[in-house]
Amino acid sequence: MGLFDFARNIGKKIFGSDDDDxxxxxxxxxxxxxxxxxxxxxxxxxxxxxxxxxxxxxxxxxxxxxxxxxxxxxxxxxxxxxxAPEQTIEVTYYVIEKGDSLWKIAERFYGNGSKYTGIFEENREVITDPDLIFPGQKIRIPAAS
The missing domain is CATH 3.30.300.130 (Fe-S cluster assembly (FSCA))
Structure with missing residues (x-):
């Protein structure tokens, strides 16, 4: 699943299915x-x-x-x-799975769960609360520096 593909039946409710606006x-x-x-x-x-x-x-x-x-x-x-300007860093797009937390995701990608704050900061507009992520939500994870 690339950057532009998403799960239609999962996500934050912004509008209704027959919403004209x-x-x-x-x-x-x-x-x-x-x-x-x-x-x-x-x-x-x-x-x-x-x-x-x-x-x-x-x-x-x-x-x-x-x-x-x-x-x-x-x-x-x-x-x-x-x-947009070209991306100059390596970024991975990750789809959150059931049971995930930002801590677990940071352990998986960076080898250190305490680096979850970096993932949160890189997705601040996408994730409004680090404790409120949901399965199917897609986030960006920059390569460890």
Whole structure:
């Protein structure tokens, strides 16, 4: 599962399945904790969220996609018109599994559970509370430095 594919039936409830203003609600959700995207525009149709704008960094680009994709009802994010600088670090996208905690994920990727705060900080716009992650949620994990 790549950056742009998500589980449609899992995620944060932002809008209803027959919600006429799903695009507005998802755009407001991303704008609320804007990871660094100017001129943000979001359109949702048939489970596909299309994002346009100009990301200030590669991580802002990734976070905007993750914020959209982790919404209940979204199974794909298209970002062909979301401009961003190239990513300069190695990033892994991880789908949270039942029983996971950020501590366990940090142990798995970094060999040290106490580095969970770094994962949280790298996903602050995607994860609002480090104790409230859910199976199926996709996050980004930068390579250990």
């Amino acid at each position: 799903a695009s507005e609600k998802l755009q407001a959700h991303i704008a609320e904790d804007n990871p660094g995207v100017d001129d943000l525009q979001v359109v949702v149709k048939d489970g596909v969220a299309t994002i346009k704008g100009k990301a200030k960094s590669a991580s802002a680009y990734e976070k905007a996609i993750l914020m959209a994709g982790n919404a209940l009802g979204v199974e794909e994010v298209r970002a062909d018109e979301l401009e």
